[in-house]
Amino acid sequence: MPASIDAILDALPYLLQGSLVTIGVVLGAMGLGLLIGVSLALGQVYGPRPLGVPIGLYIWFFRGVPLLVLLFLFYFGLFSLMGLNLSAFAVAAIVLGLISAAYQSQIFRGAILSLPEGQLKAARALGMSDTRAIVSVVLPQALRLSIPGWSNEYSIVLKDSAVAYALGVAEVMARAHFVATRTYEHLPLYVAAGMIFLILTFLGTRGLRMLEDKVRIPGYSR
Amino acid sequence: MGELLFLQQDVFPALMQGLWVTIQLIIPSSILGLAAGVAVGAVRVYGHPLAIRAGNVYVTIFRGFPLVVQLFIWYFGLPHIGIYLTPFTASVLGFTLCSSAYHSEYVRGAFMSAKRGQMMAAEALGFSRLQLIFSVMLPQAFRRALPGCGNELIYLIKYSSLAYMITCIELTGQGKIIASETFRFTEIFMIVGVIYLFLTTVSSWGIRRLEARLRLPGFEHHRM
Amino acid sequence: MSEDVPVLRVEGLSKRYGEKPVLEDASFSIREGELKILIGPSGGGKSTLLQCINYLVKPDAGRIWLDGDEVVPARKRELYAYRQKVGMIFQDFNLFDHLTALANVQIALSKVRKLPRDEARKRAVMELERVGLKDHIAKYPAQLSGGQKQRVSIARALAMDPKVMLLDEPTSALDPELITEVLAVIRDLGLEGMTMLMATHQIGFALDLAHEMIFMEDGRIVETGPPRKILSTADCDRTREFCGKLTDLYGEAR
Numbered sequence: 001m002p003a004s005i006d007a008i009l010d011a012l013p014y015l016l017q018g019s020l021v022t023i024g025v026v027l028g029a030m031g032l033g034l035l036i037g038v039s040l041a042l043g044q045v046y047g048p049r050p051l052g053v054p055i056g057l058y059i060w061f062f063r064g065v066p067l068l069v070l071l072f073l074f075y076f077g078l079f080s081l082m083g084l085n086l087s088a089f090a091v092a093a094i095v096l097g098l099i100s101a102a103y104q105s106q107i108f109r110g111a112i113l114s115l116p117e118g119q120l121k122a123a124r125a126l127g128m129s130d131t132r133a134i135v136s137v138v139l140p141q142a143l144r145l146s147i148p149g150w151s152n153e154y155s156i157v158l159k160d161s162a163v164a165y166a167l168g169v170a171e172v173m174a175r176a177h178f179v180a181t182r183t184y185e186h187l188p189l190y191v192a193a194g195m196i197f198l199i200l201t202f203l204g205t206r207g208l209r210m211l212e213d214k215v216r217i218p219g220y221s222r
Numbered sequence: 223m224g225e226l227l228f229l230q231q232d233v234f235p236a237l238m239q240g241l242w243v244t245i246q247l248i249i250p251s252s253i254l255g256l257a258a259g260v261a262v263g264a265v266r267v268y269g270h271p272l273a274i275r276a277g278n279v280y281v282t283i284f285r286g287f288p289l290v291v292q293l294f295i296w297y298f299g300l301p302h303i304g305i306y307l308t309p310f311t312a313s314v315l316g317f318t319l320c321s322s323a324y325h326s327e328y329v330r331g332a333f334m335s336a337k338r339g340q341m342m343a344a345e346a347l348g349f350s351r352l353q354l355i356f357s358v359m360l361p362q363a364f365r366r367a368l369p370g371c372g373n374e375l376i377y378l379i380k381y382s383s384l385a386y387m388i389t390c391i392e393l394t395g396q397g398k399i400i401a402s403e404t405f406r407f408t409e410i411f412m413i414v415g416v417i418y419l420f421l422t423t424v425s426s427w428g429i430r431r432l433e434a435r436l437r438l439p440g441f442e443h444h445r446m
Numbered sequence: 447m448s449e450d451v452p453v454l455r456v457e458g459l460s461k462r463y464g465e466k467p468v469l470e471d472a473s474f475s476i477r478e479g480e481l482k483i484l485i486g487p488s489g490g491g492k493s494t495l496l497q498c499i500n501y502l503v504k505p506d507a508g509r510i511w512l513d514g515d516e517v518v519p520a521r522k523r524e525l526y527a528y529r530q531k532v533g534m535i536f537q538d539f540n541l542f543d544h545l546t547a548l549a550n551v552q553i554a555l556s557k558v559r560k561l562p563r564d565e566a567r568k569r570a571v572m573e574l575e576r577v578g579l580k581d582h583i584a585k586y587p588a589q590l591s592g593g594q595k596q597r598v599s600i601a602r603a604l605a606m607d608p609k610v611m612l613l614d615e616p617t618s619a620l621d622p623e624l625i626t627e628v629l630a631v632i633r634d635l636g637l638e639g640m641t642m643l644m645a646t647h648q649i650g651f652a653l654d655l656a657h658e659m660i661f662m663e664d665g666r667i668v669e670t671g672p673p674r675k676i677l678s679t680a681d682c683d684r685t686r687e688f689c690g691k692l693t694d695l696y697g698e699a700r
């Protein structure tokens with residue numbers, strides 16, 4: 001299939017540019033997910049009891065509805081209803097982020113709950129306010145513990161980001177399809193797109209593994 | 223009043239039709255996916271070293287490629303080598319292969335966590351390899367794999383919406399069509415979302431019930 | 447402050463979990479420089495009492511005065527300020543696992559007392575030297591022995607300049623050969639005049655240094671008195687029985 005290889009090589013720079021778009025969507029989504037996810041987890045663990053209800057509903061909703069439906073709902077529906085005119089790129093990042101937040105909150109919640117109760121007690125005994133204790137004692141430990149779960153979540157969000165093609169975001173998948181319909185080299189181009197995702201997964205999880213090593217608390221084994 | 227009529231006459235029939243396709247997608251995909259997943263998982267634990275290698279490559283690819291990419295490969299890519307699938311068949315194929323890769327991970331983990339002594343005890347009783355896999359290891363592994371595999375089923379329900387992207391018009395597709403005709407995106411996709419929410423909620427409830435019924439002392443699962 | 451105002455005064459402290467009272471109407475006071483020892487069977491409510499004193503466990507009833515001023519736990523700022531002045535030592539150390547020994551001592555100085563970095567650091571180093579850990583300041587909790595961890599936690603409490611220290615069985619999670627090093631630090635503190643309330647089963651230590659012993663059982667303070675009296679000729683049968691067992695176990699005082 002020499003023609004196929006040529007097709008891939010020709011399209012490669014174009015696909016790789018798409019991977020920058022993919023990375024952008026994923027970074028935006030993971031960042032937003034981190035922010036909301038940590039807040040949800042803190043609300044669930046330390047917040048007043050009634051707060052648990054809306055947080056539970058949020059998590060239930062965003063874990064139970066398919067990404068594609070949410071993309072359509074927000075892109076064509078809710079955001080324009082709110083008078084917001086957001087780009088497909090932004091909507092993809094936001095929706096992926098909202099979903100990821102639901103999953104990430106469970107990662108952080110597990111990490112927070114796995115910390116010994118004495119950590120918070122000792123912080124309070126020193127006169128720290130609850131906020132201070134959470135910021136200085138709970139989160140630094142819980143975030144470290146969350147890295148493996150976060151790495152897993154990264155690889156899911158990365159792959160899900162290919163669905164943003166449905167909104168016309170010019171990420172890897174969209175570009176592969178665009179070239180394929182022109183050159184009729186569908187199979188090799190989709191495989192190439194898949195390989196790019198595989199490599200991005202590998203690089204990202206590798207990077208997070210390195211981060212995990214770097215912030216590891218001395219004396220603790222993995 | 224007109225609103226209600228519109229919902230009754232146009233929206234619901236179309237969505238129900240889509241839901242029916244969705245269900246037709248999910249049921250074979252989940253059964254075939256689980257069966258293939260158990261087979262691949264078992265091979266990756268008890269198989270010939272070469273088969274283990276092959277199984278690992280299979281799983282890396284089918285877990286590593288986004289599902290959309292896989293669906294495009296089956297639907298738009300296979301014609302490249304002269305194989306033409308309908309959107310429906312391509313979807314079922316795509317869902318089955320992808321979810322089997324995930325299932326196999328849980329199954330493999332479950333087999334690996336079974337204690338060595340169990341196998342030795344069965345061998346000592348004169349079980350053949352296949353017999354011991356089926357009558358000793360599988361019942362144990364099944365319980366350990368259930369939470370993960372159950373989760374995978376929920377994912378499958380949600381990911382079935384991607385069939386729309388290769389023109390298999392199921393629930394999401396029907397929603398998209400009506401919404402585009404009527405410009406009622408928010409309402410329609412809310413309704414579609416609620417239907418999926420219903421499916422995923424009922425399924426996860428059912429799985430939890432099943433877990434509870436199959437619970438054996440010592441096989442408790444620690445949910446994240 | 448006048449001579450007859452106790453550093454810490456506790457009145458009618460009570461706590462129940464569900465139906466079960468675990469602390470009933472506990473009252474006592476500690477004067478400056480006193481060391482009081484809390485003894486009693488497991489589950490008797492010693493930890494609960496100590497944790498109620500600085501409101502880590504919220505008591506259902508009772509009042510507390512520090513240096514004659516009543517503590518109002520509902521006022522957050524006051525509560526935080528009060529806790530700074532009451533040092534707490536836990537049975538299982540509760541060092542912050544993600545921080546070095548130095549940072550463990552420094553963190554409350556910087557974040558709670560808002561000392562400038564250099565000053566906080568200097569003070570932290572000083573406190574660690576005081577407990578004999580000068581060479582270990584850069585180690586993380588997981589790299590320290592139990593005895594060293596407990597000494598870091600003492601340094602951490604001392605750095606806040608506490609008026610009184612509460613110690614909850616500080617040596618009971620330690621191997622026998624590590625107990626001495628921690629007791630030595632506490633002994634020095636006592637000799638320097640630190641006011642302390644300490645739950646412990648270390649009878650020898652108590653006899654040597656304690657000014658008073660408080661015997662607790664089923665959430666009540668059953669008897670209070672000089673150590674020698676409590677241990678050998680207590681008024682209450684139950685106290686005598688328990689102390690007899692303790693003495694059998696840990697040996698008579700020298």
Ligand SMILES: Nc1ncnc2c1ncn2[C@@H]1O[C@H](COP(=O)(O)OP(=O)(O)OP(=O)(O)O)[C@@H](O)[C@H]1O
Binds near residue numbers: 463487488489491492
């Ligand atoms: N969070 C809680 N919920 C319910 N009961 C509790 C709780 N904490 C303590 N208790 C109960 O309160 C009683 C007193 O416990 P406490 O820890 O104060 O005893 P202690 O004298 O410190 O015992 P030990 O010598 O074992 O440390 C015990 O019966 C214990 O089971």
Ligand SMILES: [Mg+2]
Binds near residue numbers: 494
């Ligand atoms: Mg105790």
